[in-house]
Amino acid sequence: MLYYALVFLVVALVAGLLGFGGIAGISASIAQVLFFLFLALFLASLVIRLVRGA
Template identity: 85%
Template sequence: MLYYALVFLVVALIAGALGFGGIAGASASIAQVLFFIFLILFVVSLVLRLLRRV
């Protein structure tokens, strides 16, 4: 999932540099959502791992 967030971020940067504002904004929004989903899942997996060891 982090891979896809980075891909959308790169697409947003390239589209922004070329002047495609709509595509850049949409790609940046998708990248942001995917990154936050990744963070939430990462924290949940860390908590579950810590609870499993106890």
């Protein structure tokens, strides 16, 4: 999931450099959503691991 967030970030950067503002904005939004989803899942798995004591 983090990989896809980085891919959309790169797409947004390239589209921004080439002047495609709409595509850059959408790609950046998708990258942001995927990153925060990854972060939430990572923190949830970390808390579950600490609770179980493994």
